[in-house]
Amino acid sequence: MSKVLVIGEHDGHKLSQATARCVSCATQIPGAEITVAVFAADPTAVAAQAATLTGVTHVLTISGAHHAHPMGAVLAPHVVSLAKGYTHVFGASTTFGKDLMPRVAALLNVPQISDAMSVEGAYTFKRPIYAGNAIVTLEAPADKILVATVRTASFEPAASTGSATITAAAVSVEMPTHTRFVSVQAASSDRPDLASAAKVVSGGRALGSKENFELIFKIAEKLGGAVGASRAAVDAGYAPNELQVGQTGKIIAPQLYMAVGISGAIQHLTGIKDAKTIVAINKDGEAPIFEVADFGLVGDLFEILPQLEAALSQSGAK
Amino acid sequence: MQKILVGIKRVVDYNVRVRVKPDGSGVVTDGVKMSVNPFDEIALEEALRIRERGEPVEIVAVSIGPDDAQQQLRTALAMGADRAILIKTDQMIEPLAAAKLMLEIIKKENPELVIVGKQAIDDDSAQTGPMIAALWGRPQATFCSKLDLKGNTAVILREVDAGLETIEIDLPAVISADLRLNEPRYVKLPDIMKAKKKPLDVIEIASLGIDTTPGLKTLLTEPPKPRAKGVMVKDVAELVDALKKRGLVS
Ligand SMILES: Cc1cc2nc3c(=O)[nH]c(=O)nc-3n(C[C@H](O)[C@H](O)[C@H](O)COP(=O)(O)OP(=O)(O)OC[C@H]3O[C@@H](n4cnc5c(N)ncnc54)[C@H](O)[C@@H]3O)c2cc1C
Numbered sequence: 052m053s054k055v056l057v058i059g060e061h062d063g064h065k066l067s068q069a070t071a072r073c074v075s076c077a078t079q080i081p082g083a084e085i086t087v088a089v090f091a092a093d094p095t096a097v098a099a100q101a102a103t104l105t106g107v108t109h110v111l112t113i114s115g116a117h118h119a120h121p122m123g124a125v126l127a128p129h130v131v132s133l134a135k136g137y138t139h140v141f142g143a144s145t146t147f148g149k150d151l152m153p154r155v156a157a158l159l160n161v162p163q164i165s166d167a168m169s170v171e172g173a174y175t176f177k178r179p180i181y182a183g184n185a186i187v188t189l190e191a192p193a194d195k196i197l198v199a200t201v202r203t204a205s206f207e208p209a210a211s212t213g214s215a216t217i218t219a220a221a222v223s224v225e226m227p228t229h230t231r232f233v234s235v236q237a238a239s240s241d242r243p244d245l246a247s248a249a250k251v252v253s254g255g256r257a258l259g260s261k262e263n264f265e266l267i268f269k270i271a272e273k274l275g276g277a278v279g280a281s282r283a284a285v286d287a288g289y290a291p292n293e294l295q296v297g298q299t300g301k302i303i304a305p306q307l308y309m310a311v312g313i314s315g316a317i318q319h320l321t322g323i324k325d326a327k328t329i330v331a332i333n334k335d336g337e338a339p340i341f342e343v344a345d346f347g348l349v350g351d352l353f354e355i356l357p358q359l360e361a362a363l364s365q366s367g368a369k
Numbered sequence: 370m371q372k373i374l375v376g377i378k379r380v381v382d383y384n385v386r387v388r389v390k391p392d393g394s395g396v397v398t399d400g401v402k403m404s405v406n407p408f409d410e411i412a413l414e415e416a417l418r419i420r421e422r423g424e425p426v427e428i429v430a431v432s433i434g435p436d437d438a439q440q441q442l443r444t445a446l447a448m449g450a451d452r453a454i455l456i457k458t459d460q461m462i463e464p465l466a467a468a469k470l471m472l473e474i475i476k477k478e479n480p481e482l483v484i485v486g487k488q489a490i491d492d493d494s495a496q497t498g499p500m501i502a503a504l505w506g507r508p509q510a511t512f513c514s515k516l517d518l519k520g521n522t523a524v525i526l527r528e529v530d531a532g533l534e535t536i537e538i539d540l541p542a543v544i545s546a547d548l549r550l551n552e553p554r555y556v557k558l559p560d561i562m563k564a565k566k567k568p569l570d571v572i573e574i575a576s577l578g579i580d581t582t583p584g585l586k587t588l589l590t591e592p593p594k595p596r597a598k599g600v601m602v603k604d605v606a607e608l609v610d611a612l613k614k615r616g617l618v619s
Binding site: 062122123124127145146147149150151153154155156157158160161162163164165166175179180181182183184185186187188189190191192195227229230231232233234235236237238246250274282285286291292293298299301306307317318324328329330341343344345346347348349355358359362363366 | 386387388389408463464488490491492493494495496499500503504508511512514527530531532533537539548583584585586587589590593596597599600601602603605609611612613615617618619
């Protein structure tokens, strides 16, 4: 039988939706028994949320001041000591998971499957390569622990109908002191989160300045959505790095994705392929973004966005 | 600081639209333009800048790949690396095996820093950096967008999902380079000429005594599912109507 250990991701208070998506992936492994591990300074609140996730039977809490700001290099030996007795160890394909899981896999001396996008069997998964231009089906050895990161955009979050047991786990490993947290400069949290928002409006290089990028924020606000950006817009300083969408930014799957003044380079498209509806606004009718758009509008964004804002105000969107 | 190792992977150029072979056995790489993985160029550029800021470091570029990967190592030498090592193999090397091979080089070279790209744009695995650090038992600073050396420690700014994180690590350590760490320089013709004279050691993979048999079996490679064809709308009113019909705007 498969026993899956999912590493919970959180900000100290709230369990990340990425973990609910990871659990949802794990539930697709036939007959899997799922445990979520919560490492935190005080895991109480986060563990309670994890316990409600449908499909989870156990929640393990590991508390300690040193887990206040979990970092891969410090956390990995702890995860390894928990991993014995599990067949699978999963983390989300977030910057947290990508930092932690390969370190866990190497310490366990097992290969890792990155960005698992579908479950074909207990040890067989699909994942994208070449910025999503090819999909491979990989089979991992069944006699070893399978370490994987889960491509969150491929799985709906697990529902919260469960009531798992919560147990404090004792982990005795030497704490690495070679890696020390200093600070985090987090984005303002009064906007919907890009990774989980149902609607996302993204701006590209064409916006031309940080001031003009406000046009994107206004449309997002009208739609009740999150804001994204192309790499070019982030590199130019119009938008902060955590808003980058694409192969090397965030991979998202909103109901609505609106790409404004974005050409549609493959590195960008791979981040939005799973969006249900894609809208493209671009003055160049030949831009590759139109090849993936459900609705395309050719024109100057500086004329279109104010009109769109007015139309959305009228229709009372939200 | 005396030595920096930089990982250089030969990959299909980022501008190439990769195609899957009809028999599902992989992607077409014959006759396709190959380049240095863009993140590895950023890794190397950072090493060069450390040297240019006055650290008398030797910069060693290391690649694992076919004989043709010498081209990418020559590019690294032209950018400014002092010497290069190719661990020669025609086999597909998984990140775990790559990390074990790198560790063998690390043991011989004793660098204070190993800088690699945060991911290679072919398999997009993003594993090798942390795996090297794990096997070496040293710190890792993944997704690095700023690096400040302070004696035996480094202060790193990391691009994380929440925003920007600052951590401090002891050296030696492994750094994985993110996009905004720097902008790599272009190589000039005289540098390419000079690079031809720099040392490039080719090591047979077998001589390192590492088991590099892949742990994962690739059963199939297929193209992604295409999206349904969309429509063009003529103006904002039509767009808003279309979105209303899909229930995306009320
Ligand atoms: C290793 C690597 C990783 C990368 N990772 C990512 C990634 O994760 N995400 C990402 O987005 N990119 C990534 N890129 C970059 C990618 O290749 C493109 O360069 C980038 O996406 C282009 O951004 P853009 O579409 O905003 O800019 P451009 O390509 O310059 O496009 C601007 C578009 O705006 C249109 N336009 C101009 N003016 C107007 C106007 N007034 N009204 C309407 N339209 C207008 C133009 O017609 C054009 O189509 C990566 C590249 C590399 C090499």
